[in-house]
Amino acid sequence: MLPTKEHEVNEYCVTSVKYLIDNKAELGISPNDIIDITAKEADRAPAYKSAMNPTTRTVTTIAERDKITAEELVILRRIYGDIPLNNACQYKDTLQFFRIKSLNHFITQNI
Numbered sequence: 001m002l003p004t005k006e007h008e009v010n011e012y013c014v015t016s017v018k019y020l021i022d023n024k025a026e027l028g029i030s031p032n033d034i035i036d037i038t039a040k041e042a043d044r045a046p047a048y049k050s051a052m053n054p055t056t057r058t059v060t061t062i063a064e065r066d067k068i069t070a071e072e073l074v075i076l077r078r079i080y081g082d083i084p085l086n087n088a089c090q091y092k093d094t095l096q097f098f099r100i101k102s103l104n105h106f107i108t109q110n111i
Contacts, residue, residue: 021034
């Protein structure tokens with residue numbers, strides 16, 4: 001089966017959140033941002049599974065997945081925007097950091 005747009009967004013969220021959590025000190029991410037993104041990912045992951053499972057997929061589960069995903073992307077954008085402003089950040093070049101330009105382009109074009 002070919003990946004869907006939803007699958008690509010799911011992989012983006014999973015990968016981004018893991019990377020940010022694993023590198024929070026080097027990136028200078030605030031503890032509150034880590035709490036926010038961790039909690040939202042904890043909500044989004046089961047919503048994604050429910051919306052993608054043929055036996056539980058309904059208009060309601062799809063809408064819930066999309067709502068939670070949009071909320072998570074807002075948090076990710078906020079964190080990405082704060083990284084270059086943080087003096088503790090070891091990665092001052094935002095184009096170098098995690099390929100933000102292409103990631104932001106991806107979520108802007110696909111969500």
